[in-house]
Each structure stands twice: as C-alpha cells, then as structure tokens.
Amino acid sequence: MAKIRVKNLLLRTYIGFNPEELINKQDVIINLEIEAIIPEEALLADEPDGIYNYKTITKKIIAYVQEGHFKLLEVLTQNLLNMIMEDERVVWAKVEVDKPHALRFAESVSFEMEAHR
Numbered sequence: 001m002a003k004i005r006v007k008n009l010l011l012r013t014y015i016g017f018n019p020e021e022l023i024n025k026q027d028v029i030i031n032l033e034i035e036a037i038i039p040e041e042a043l044l045a046d047e048p049d050g051i052y053n054y055k056t057i058t059k060k061i062i063a064y065v066q067e068g069h070f071k072l073l074e075v076l077t078q079n080l081l082n083m084i085m086e087d088e089r090v091v092w093a094k095v096e097v098d099k100p101h102a103l104r105f106a107e108s109v110s111f112e113m114e115a116h117r
C-alpha cells in the first residue's frame with residue numbers, strides 16, 4: 001500500500017451559480033491523496049505492469065474538469081472522489097478542490113471530502 005499525492009493541479013472550468021460564473025471559466029486547484037494497492041511484482045521488477053497509474057487518473061480528472069460545467073463546489077469535489085473510488089485498487093482517497101478568488105477578502109475557499117472502501 002502506498003499514498004499517492006497529486007499536488008496543486010491547476011485547471012480552469014465553469015464553477016459557480018452567479019450569472020457571470022455561468023459564462024466565465026475560473027481557476028480551481030485540486031489536491032488528491034490516494035491510497036492504492038501496489039503490486040508486489042511491480043516493486044520487484046521495477047516495471048509498470050499492473051500499477052495504479054497516477055497519470056491515468058490525473059488525465060481523466062483534467063478532461064472531466066476542463067470539459068465540465070459545475071454550479072456547486074461540493075458537487076465537483078464529490079464527483080472527483082467518486083471517479084477515484086471507481087478503481088478497486090484504491091482503498092482510501094481524499095480530494096480537496098479550491099476555488100481561489102471566489103470570496104472577496106479570502107485567499108481561497110475549498111471543499112475537502114474523503115472515502116474508504
């Protein structure tokens with residue numbers, strides 16, 4: 001078992017329900033923690049056969065977020081967590097999605113959710 005962290009994935013998407021947010025993309029910053037089963041043979045051989053490939057899930061998330069339209073930050077966060085948990089090799093995962101500049105006077109606002117199998 002190992003914990004994979006994808007840190008500060010900076011993407012742009014439609015996020016929010018204010019009129020201007022419905023038509024203008026905004027930055028979101030995504031942080032992932034994923035506890036996944038590591039195949040013993042991959043460790044022994046130092047080969048990627050059967051590994052939980054962190055690039056695969058990251059690219060899937062990039063495509064989903066950049067092509068999506070979301071009103072609630074909690075919906076985007078929950079959907080990303082569900083996507084990660086679809087893989088049976090994932091034992092536990094935590095997702096935090098920041099919406100920087102969303103609140104006047106605040107550096108950022110985020111939702112954090114986690115799930116375990």
Ligand SMILES: Nc1nc2c(c(=O)[nH]1)N=C([C@H](O)[C@@H](O)COP(=O)(O)OP(=O)(O)OP(=O)(O)O)CN2
Nearest residue numbers: 004036038048050051052053054055056057058059
């Ligand atoms: N479980 C693991 N998954 C992945 C590993 C790993 O060591 N363990 N390593 C890789 C790649 O080496 C990755 O680190 C770099 O891949 P790449 O340069 O293709 O990533 P990019 O996001 O820069 O790819 P682009 O297509 O150029 O955007 C992957 N998984």
